[in-house]
Amino acid sequence: MRKLIFCLFLGVSASFAAAQQYDAVIEGGRAIDPETGLDAVRNIGIRDGKIARITPDTLSGVRVIHATGLVVAPGFIDLHQHGQDMASQRVKALDGVTTALELEIGAPDVAQFLTAKEGKSLINYGTSASHVAARAAVFGAPLPAGTILPKSGPATNQPATPEQIEAIRARLRSELDAGGLAIGMGIQYTPGATRLEVIDMFRLAAERALPVYTHIRSAGRVEPGSGIEAVSEVIGAAAVTGAALHIVHINSSCLHDSMECISMVAGARARGLDVTTEAYPYIAGMTAINSALFNPGWREKLGIGYGDLVLPDTGEHLTKERFEELHNSSTTHWVLVFANTQEIVDKVIPNPLVMIASDGVEGHPRNAGTFSRVLAEYVREKGTVTLMDAIRKMTLMPAEMLERSTSAARHKGRLQEGCDADVVVFDPATIHDRATFQKPMEPSVGVRYLLVGGTVVVDGGKIIDGVFPGRALLGPGKELISRAGRDPE
Numbered sequence: 298m299r300k301l302i303f304c305l306f307l308g309v310s311a312s313f314a315a316a317q318q319y320d321a322v323i324e325g326g327r328a329i330d331p332e333t334g335l336d337a338v339r340n341i342g343i344r345d346g347k348i349a350r351i352t353p354d355t356l357s358g359v360r361v362i363h364a365t366g367l368v369v370a371p372g373f374i375d376l377h378q379h380g381q382d383m384a385s386q387r388v389k390a391l392d393g394v395t396t397a398l399e400l401e402i403g404a405p406d407v408a409q410f411l412t413a414k415e416g417k418s419l420i421n422y423g424t425s426a427s428h429v430a431a432r433a434a435v436f437g438a439p440l441p442a443g444t445i446l447p448k449s450g451p452a453t454n455q456p457a458t459p460e461q462i463e464a465i466r467a468r469l470r471s472e473l474d475a476g477g478l479a480i481g482m483g484i485q486y487t488p489g490a491t492r493l494e495v496i497d498m499f500r501l502a503a504e505r506a507l508p509v510y511t512h513i514r515s516a517g518r519v520e521p522g523s524g525i526e527a528v529s530e531v532i533g534a535a536a537v538t539g540a541a542l543h544i545v546h547i548n549s550s551c552l553h554d555s556m557e558c559i560s561m562v563a564g565a566r567a568r569g570l571d572v573t574t575e576a577y578p579y580i581a582g583m584t585a586i587n588s589a590l591f592n593p594g595w596r597e598k599l600g601i602g603y604g605d606l607v608l609p610d611t612g613e614h615l616t617k618e619r620f621e622e623l624h625n626s627s628t629t630h631w632v633l634v635f636a637n638t639q640e641i642v643d644k645v646i647p648n649p650l651v652m653i654a655s656d657g658v659e660g661h662p663r664n665a666g667t668f669s670r671v672l673a674e675y676v677r678e679k680g681t682v683t684l685m686d687a688i689r690k691m692t693l694m695p696a697e698m699l700e701r702s703t704s705a706a707r708h709k710g711r712l713q714e715g716c717d718a719d720v721v722v723f724d725p726a727t728i729h730d731r732a733t734f735q736k737p738m739e740p741s742v743g744v745r746y747l748l749v750g751g752t753v754v755v756d757g758g759k760i761i762d763g764v765f766p767g768r769a770l771l772g773p774g775k776e777l778i779s780r781a782g783r784d785p786e
């Protein structure tokens with residue numbers, strides 16, 4: 298019952314005004330809310346950016362959206378989205394996403410990220426504080442503008458001195474003060490970070506009562522350095538520090554041992570640790586080819602060869618020579634990494650512990666197609682995930698994860714009176730992804746309407762131009778700092 302109270306307060310006051318006209322009414326859709334278990338035809342009244350009324354009764358609205366035969370659900374929350382430009386936001390919106398956050402690695406400069414997006418964002422946004430960027434800066438090799446991953450070199454491969462670790466911590470503290478929602482750690486991209494450096498960063502997260510989102514140190518089965526070892530490292534760091542831990546893309550980090558890694562997450566949770574995970578529904582990953590992920594030994598670790606690396610723009614399969622050229626380049630080229638199997642992905646996605654998160658970046662179809670693909674392939678075609686559970690993985694579970702960072706998340710991921718009117722209206726019979734490895738930015742079809750904070754951004758399957766209702770989700774550092782600025786007490 299605890300969970301039912303989050304949005305109710307506003308709902309009570311809103312019901313007094315039930316006879317009035319709403320800003321918008323979504324009429325006659327199949328309303329689904331995983332937290333309350335609602336799955337019934339309802340009319341939804343929206344006022345002042347909030348869901349003001351959910352009822353079988355007829356409502357009157359300035360705008361009426363006819364949703365007969367369509368599913369009405371909380372807008373999808375993507376915890377893991379790198380592409381934050383307008384082109385990516387548009388395909389995310391058409392995939393049902395109302396909030397897309399850069400939490401895995403984090404924007405290199407939180408304040409700059411937030412300033413650049415304010416008033417210019419289609420959907421809600423936010424970022425973690427980047428350990429990768431802090432480390433790069435402290436090593437005197439700051440990330441080039443527009444990049445989030447460093448080129449492999451001394452700054453990624455060497456251990457930090459105690460003084461450097463202190464400087465990394467100081468920078469992360471100020472990034473959290475600027476509004477970072479968590480600490481983002483791409484440990485595989487900073488292999489020089491010792492186990493102690495990792496624990497120190499978890500300690501900092503615990504000190505702020507914030508989670509760590511992490512791309513773990515390693516993938517594959519070769520020991521030492523297996524995916525299992527890498528999961529053990531971060532679960533251990535969470536256990537000894539008390540920081541909450543979110544392991545990103547368990548599909549691509551654990552590959553053939555994905556189900557073992559999920560069982561480790563389950564075991565940690567059963568023993569009281571706050572550990573969560575996510576996956577995306579594709580067999581290939583994608584990353585920067587000049588990063589430390591491709592330090593010597595990557596073929597043995599991942600069990601793949603040069604030809605399994607593919608350039609997204611041209612479809613070129615790499616050779617040894619071409620790989621060397623691109624890996625040594627100071628220009629960042631993105632590369633698709635075909636290292637997983639459909640069989641494994643098909644086991645990972647239905648697991649009840651696994652949230653859906655896209656790891657979206659231009660050049661990979663997961664950017665545009667992740668959420669629709671799960672609804673089409675796993676709910677409709679394979680039947681291995683119920684519609685309610687799929688929506689839970691895309692809304693309530695990520696919202697609950699975000700509550701560790703901001704109380705604002707209590708009003709998201711839920712279709713309840715008083716909650717934020719971030720709402721997706723889609724056709725369950727036709728929704729599907731169209732993005733492919735050849736055409737990765739093809740938008741999904743089937744999302745008929747999308748509302749962000751009550752503003753319609755997708756209308757009849759089309760993006761509305763010139764509306765920017767997206768708002769920032771901010772970590773408690775920013776709130777504390779601004780509160781302190783107003784009131785010295």
Ligand SMILES: [Zn+2]
Nearest residue numbers: 401512545546
């Ligand atoms: Zn990653």
